[in-house]
Amino acid sequence: MPLDDDHGRSVTGIRVSLTDRCNFDCQYCHNEGLGDTRGPMEPQDDEMTADEVIRLLDVVRAFGVETVKFTGGEPMLRDDLAEIVRRVPEEMDVSVTTNGSFLPGRAAALADAGLERVNVSQDALDREAFAELTQSGAYDTVIEGVEAALDAGLAPVKLNMVVMEPTAGYVPEMVDFVAATDGLQLQLIEYMPEIAGHPEWAIDIARVHDWLADRATRVERREMHGRRRYYVTEREEAAPPSIESAGPDAPASGEGMVEVVDPVENTDFCANCHRVRVTHDGQFKGCLNRHDDHRSTGGMTRAEIEAAFRETVANRVPFYGEYMVESEGEWVRNDRYVERVVADDD
Numbered sequence: 001m002p003l004d005d006d007h008g009r010s011v012t013g014i015r016v017s018l019t020d021r022c023n024f025d026c027q028y029c030h031n032e033g034l035g036d037t038r039g040p041m042e043p044q045d046d047e048m049t050a051d052e053v054i055r056l057l058d059v060v061r062a063f064g065v066e067t068v069k070f071t072g073g074e075p076m077l078r079d080d081l082a083e084i085v086r087r088v089p090e091e092m093d094v095s096v097t098t099n100g101s102f103l104p105g106r107a108a109a110l111a112d113a114g115l116e117r118v119n120v121s122q123d124a125l126d127r128e129a130f131a132e133l134t135q136s137g138a139y140d141t142v143i144e145g146v147e148a149a150l151d152a153g154l155a156p157v158k159l160n161m162v163v164m165e166p167t168a169g170y171v172p173e174m175v176d177f178v179a180a181t182d183g184l185q186l187q188l189i190e191y192m193p194e195i196a197g198h199p200e201w202a203i204d205i206a207r208v209h210d211w212l213a214d215r216a217t218r219v220e221r222r223e224m225h226g227r228r229r230y231y232v233t234e235r236e237e238a239a240p241p242s243i244e245s246a247g248p249d250a251p252a253s254g255e256g257m258v259e260v261v262d263p264v265e266n267t268d269f270c271a272n273c274h275r276v277r278v279t280h281d282g283q284f285k286g287c288l289n290r291h292d293d294h295r296s297t298g299g300m301t302r303a304e305i306e307a308a309f310r311e312t313v314a315n316r317v318p319f320y321g322e323y324m325v326e327s328e329g330e331w332v333r334n335d336r337y338v339e340r341v342v343a344d345d346d
């Protein structure tokens with residue numbers, strides 16, 4: 001049975017950052033709550049080993065955690081990613097979120113190792129905009145990577161697009177693209193300024209919902225975070241760039257799914273959050289936005305890791321609505337946690 005926190009949220013998923021390193025330098029990157037990805041590209045001593053990752057997964061699986069997501073930094077900078085995926089406890093659903101630049105040549109091996117799906121970041125179907133946003137010239141490689149993932153059977157491949165002022169204009173084309181391409185889905189992620197800064201890039205996500213509601217033939221609500229999923233059909237007049245998803249003769253599905261990830265100041269999203277994170281150096285982290293709830297697992301016995309996980313879950317609180325509360329139209333830290341942080345620091 002999964003563990004529940006004090007707010008009735010069962011923990012069913014774990015997100016493991018395998019490295020803090022990245023070969024891109026996206027202008028918007030929050031690095032899963034850990035700040036800057038810039039730095040050395042070589043493996044770092046503080047990264048968990050494959051054995052340590054598997055040991056943690058073994059512990060949380062026994063607490064009913066059903067899904068694991070490997071992320072980073074760029075998780076495919078880990079040469080042992082396929083080995084790690086192969087060793088994930090059998091009962092767990094395993095996926096990876098990647099910038100896609102290493103998928104050509106490696107997607108098939110990951111699928112063989114047991115990877116079930118992959119999310120690939122792609123913010124614009126435009127070479128120049130992509131280069132500007134990611135500070136990388138890997139546009140064609142990423143498109144090839146998406147094709148490689150589809151060919152390897154990793155569908156549905158979710159394209160992750162961060163929606164903010166510099167990218168919002170590319171949304172319609174991305175939606176047409178997934179509607180026209182079998183095996184692809186789109187995830188529109190509201191830009192989160194909390195860690196990355198640049199509040200001026202934030203957009204009003206309600207406008208995106210309204211636009212999608214007009215465009216969609218049906219709408220669903222995902223249990224996780226209460227996210228809305230819009231199903232869209234192909235428009236005849238649209239001619240987006242093509243990907244031959246399942247071979248040149250494969251029929252297009254004619255329907256695409258677009259999911260909106262809208263965590264910013266969204267109490268409903270946080271009230272339905274079922275995830276615990278693990279940092280690349282092996283610390284449990286109860287919330288993406290918090291830095292005061294990390295619990296180390298380094299050098300611990302299994303019993304100690306179990307205790308650290310229980311404590312992490314017990315201390316989880318919805319970020320918006322509990323850790324942050326509204327006061328006179330502003331989000332401010334709840335006094336309860338200000339006191340706790342000061343006490344912890346002593």
Ligand SMILES: Nc1nc2c(ncn2[C@@H]2O[C@H](COP(=O)(O)OP(=O)(O)OP(=O)(O)O)[C@@H](O)[C@H]2O)c(=O)[nH]1
Pocket residue numbers: 032069071095097119158160187189192261263273275288289
């Ligand atoms: N604030 C917040 N943002 C999240 C959370 N989960 C996902 N996100 C945002 O969505 C981004 C993409 O996450 P992914 O790992 O690709 O996708 P996902 O939706 O979590 O995973 P799937 O289960 O594959 O749909 C993250 O890097 C965050 O920006 C969450 O629990 N809280």
Ligand SMILES: C[S@@+](CC[C@H](N)C(=O)[O-])C[C@H]1O[C@@H](n2cnc3c(N)ncnc32)[C@H](O)[C@@H]1O
Pocket residue numbers: 022028029030031032071072073074075097098099100119120121160161162189190191192193196
């Ligand atoms: C931190 S990256 C790590 C995995 C991998 N390097 C990648 O880019 O997919 C995970 C996801 O977070 C998203 N992301 C990064 N910074 C963000 C921000 N400030 N707001 C919203 N999403 C963000 C990225 O677009 C990506 O899809």
Ligand code: SF4
Pocket residue numbers: 022023024025026029030031037072073074099121134
């Ligand atoms: S590729 Fe991922 S981890 Fe790297 S900078 Fe971009 S969003 Fe951040």
Ligand code: SF4
Pocket residue numbers: 225263269270271273274286287288289317318319320
């Ligand atoms: S509590 Fe909210 S901000 Fe924190 S990880 Fe969960 S959904 Fe994200």
